Amino acid sequence: MSRPPLAREKVLDAFEHVLLVEGERAATMDRVAAEAGVSKGGLLYHFASKIALEEALIERMDHLVALDMDEMLADPSGVAAAFIRSSAQTGDELDRAITAVGRLASNGSALSVEAIRRLRVTWHDALKPFVESEVGLELILLVSDGVYFNNALTIGSVPEIADMEALITMVTTAAGVQSPAA
Template sequence: MSRPPRARESVLDAFARILSDDGERAATMDATAREAGVSKGGLLYHFGSKEALEAGLMERMEALAVDDIEEIKRAPEGPVAAFMRTSIHTGSVLDQAIVAVSRLAQNGSAPAVEALRRVRVLWEEALRPLAKDETALQLILLVSDGLYFNNALTVGSVPGPQLDADDIAALIRLVEASTTPDAAAR
């Protein structure tokens, strides 16, 4: 896949930042162009409407999720452990995209809801062969969701649980032991 133009990426970064920080009402085309440091014409060259900008953000999120899955599949610690370990919001471009698309979904955007579902399905499909059954798969996904949510509380105004690296490692061992058919053999 060819690399998208830097101005396009800057616009998507700015749009995601505004959505995440200030909400959908603040994420106008003008505000996005200003935040990205491009002219309105430059923004319109890449995204002819706010709907196109939203669609571009959702496409980016899905592409980043595909890249994330490839990384966790190659992780030396194993895909389930890598998925769990990366379930903490770090401010990555993928994290920013997920939060921004979630803001769109919270405001009733059906395409945003569907894009988030597609990402969830991508992760499910990648992890399904590693889980002993569907219940185990849902355990992996729900613990991941909980890690992500509680980490978001910690960085926000509501205190969440403070988990250190040892806590995360213990949680990963617990999830792996209860979800993988060959965990006892390890």
């Protein structure tokens, strides 16, 4: 896939930033153009509508999720451990994309609601072959949500989980996760 033009990325970054900082209602075409430092015509050249911006943001999120999944699948500690560990990472490119799409979803965007649902299915399906039961799989997903929520609440002062590896061992054991060597 060829790299999109820099101006297009700058506009998409601006859309994401406005969503994260000011919310969905503030993310008008005029506000995004101003944030990106481009004319409205320049914005419209790359994105003909707010829906086009939303579709591009979802595409960005999907791409970042795919890269993240590749890393998790290759992690020698196993997919479940990598998934829980990665949930403690907030503020990175993937987190910003997911949060921005989530903001759109929480304001009723059907496209974004579906994208967030697909994301959950992606995680579910990646973990499923390594977990004995659906209940164990749900345990991993919910613990991961809790780890993320814990860290997202304290931006700038991330509370460390006392012993992340002990938490991972406890959860993966309770969930019936197969060892990475299996």
